Amino acid sequence: MRRVQQWLTNLRFFELPKFSKAALPPFAAISPKIRVSSVRGYVDLIDIHGVAGWVLNEHVALDELAVHITIGTEYLGSARANIEAPDQIDLGLPSNARRFRFRFPHTISYADLPRVEVTEGATNQPLDGGFEYFRSYLAKKYATPELGGPYCLFFEASANPDPLAKHYHVTVAGDIRVASERASHVQPCADGEIRARLTLGLPTRGRAEGLWFYSPATNLGFRYEATIAEPSDDLIVVNLSYECDGTPFTMPLTAIPVGDLGTECATSIPEPDMIKRVIGHYWDAWTSYVVGGWTNVVHLDWMCQKYLERSLAELDTILDWGCGCARNTQPLIKIAPGARIHGIDIDPVNIAWSKQHVVGATFDVSGLFPPLSFANDTFDIVYGLSIFTHLTEPTQDLWLAELRRVLRPGGIAFLSYHGEAAAYSREFSVDMIENYRQRGIEDYVVDDALTGVIEKEDYYRSTFHTTDYLYHQWSKYFDIVGIEPMTCGHQWFAICKKPS
Ligand SMILES: C[S@@+](CC[C@H](N)C(=O)[O-])C[C@H]1O[C@@H](n2cnc3c(N)ncnc32)[C@H](O)[C@@H]1O
Structure with a gap:
């Protein structure tokens, strides 16, 4: 929240001339609601911090135009509508309308957003457009790229061993995006068999408000529960599985270690604050670290087979770039036992833990900027999960060139980014979205997760890219051969191939 506030401050969105409430009549004294055809207006921007839009009343002098803002019966304040917007006349804004902006005296909840009402100052008549209008305006203007098949926006997975029956109950539940016009017959299989039907259309489990651009966002929930008596493997x-445009596809949703592998994984887990630092949230170590790591690596294996036509087990050298506390490196070691695996990170604490607790890979602290100590053309693949989501544009360019240098010709860097779904699901405002769309990258918000851990405290950012930006900018360094949604979360992968 602090970061979002700082962000708003940076944008100076609400830094407009201060408006004195005393200049307007107290709310109770405002005239009763009468519909007057000379009044029009829209709320075209609303978030938990404030509201903005335009208003027109032909019977009121332009410099007297104002609005009142309420939530239910609570009067929040009033604002002069005195901002001219000549550039919006072409977009249909009447020339005698004036824009207003109003910052709420306190942050409001998402649940309260639809209850915000804005009325014209002289008549107290509600403006004829509101939150719904704003959302459909944005949704139309900024379509989110459809990435083909279904993908999860948020989920949790577990398999609880039943020691008496020796059964595993697998539960996967969360929110799933199914591009219904293209993808159909969506069905999970656990350990090779369907076992149970998938329930779709449940209430959205994450923040439905944040997923407004996936209409209808309120019923993206899914649940799958299966019982496995004797799994064929300890993973x-x-x-x-699903069909897209009539062709069948399969992609991994999650991977849960059980039996001896599960027991072994549970013995090598770092402290919660180290895990929190690399994934930003924390449910429990098992879900966040073990199931999260295995899910990521099984997904990486699937991407390798798809784009490199080799599985992880067939590779010689792998760089886990930004390995944190080896969440993904540990399953990588198991799944690709013949490969030389290197984990590097700028976080010396997490690297020290990895060196001490993880056998089968080398770990090193990296500088904040290139070069790396590896020779040219060293790696078959580079795996960068949620690293470019934290770098400024100039730093990214340096690292893109360096990763290209250490990859073998024909090798692939799998680099995740926060794409449109991640950007639009934040506490949004039009200014933020416009800024992100125009630049194609947003990199100015400092993430304080590494404060006290690295020296340059403004190095680590919260960064968002548009998919178009990747195709334009990153293709200076790599051939972008695909975009893949991650099976969990809002990050998407850019598949970056070094030309042979
Ligand atoms: C969100 S965490 C992800 C960690 C790990 N990939 C995972 O999925 O558990 C981002 C990591 O990138 C590291 N990092 C940031 N900039 C880096 C850079 N230039 N080189 C290497 N690591 C970096 C951070 O220290 C942090 O551990």
Whole structure:
């Protein structure tokens, strides 16, 4: 929240001339609501911090135009509508309308957003457009790229061993995006069999308000529960099978270690604050670290097979770039036992833990900027999960060139980014979205997760890219051969191939 506030301050969105409430009549004294055809207006921007829009009343002098803002019966304040917007006349704004902006005296909840009412100052007549209008305006203007098949926006997965029956109950539940016009017959399989039907259309489990651009956002929830008596392996993989434009596809949804592998994984887990630093949130170590790591690596294996036509087990050298506390490196070591695996990170604490607790890979602290100590053309793949989501544009360019240098010709860097779904699901305002769309990258918000851990405290950012930006900018360094949604979360992968 602090970061979002700082962000708003940076944008100076609400830094407009201060308006004195005393200049307007107290709310109770405002005239009763009468519909007057000379009044028009829209709320075209609303978030939990404030509201903005335009208003027109032909019977009121332009410099007297004002609005009142309420939530239910609570009067929040009034604002002069005195901002001229000549550039919006072409977009249909009447020339005698004036824009207003109003910052709420306190942050309001998402649940209260639809209850915000803005009325014209002289008549107290509600403006004829509101939150719904704003959302459909944005949704139309900024379509979110459809990435083909279904993908999860948020989920949790677990498999609880039943020691008496020796059964595993697998549960996967969360929110799933199914591009229904293209993808159909969506069905998970656990350990190779369907076992149970998938329930779709449940209430959205994450923040439905934040997923407004996936209409209808309120019923994206899914649940899948299956019982496995004797798994064929000590890694239960849940795959999602579906058809897209009539062609069948399968992609991994999650992977849960059980039996001896599960026991072994549970012995090498770092402290919660180290895990929090690399994933930003924390449910419990098992879900966040073990199931999260295995899910990521099984997904990486699937991407390798798809784009490199080799599985992880067939590779010689792998760089886990930004490995944190080895969440993904540990399953990588198991899944690709013949490969030389290197984990590097700028976080010396997490690297020290990894060196001490993880066998089978080398770990090193990286500088904040290139070069790396590896020779040219060293790696078959580079895996960068949620690293470019934290770098400024100039720093990214340096690292893109360096990763290209250390990759073998024909090798692939799998680099995740916060794309449109991640950007639009934040506490949005038109200014933020416009800024992100225009530049194609947003990199100015400092993420304080590494404060006290690295020296340059404004190095680590919260960064968002448009998919178009990647195709334009990153293709200076790599051939972008695909975009893949991550099976969990809002990050998407850019598949960056070094030309042979
Ligand atoms: C969100 S965490 C992800 C960690 C890990 N990939 C995972 O999924 O658990 C981002 C990591 O990138 C590291 N990082 C940031 N900039 C880096 C850079 N230039 N080189 C290497 N690591 C970096 C951070 O220290 C942090 O551990």
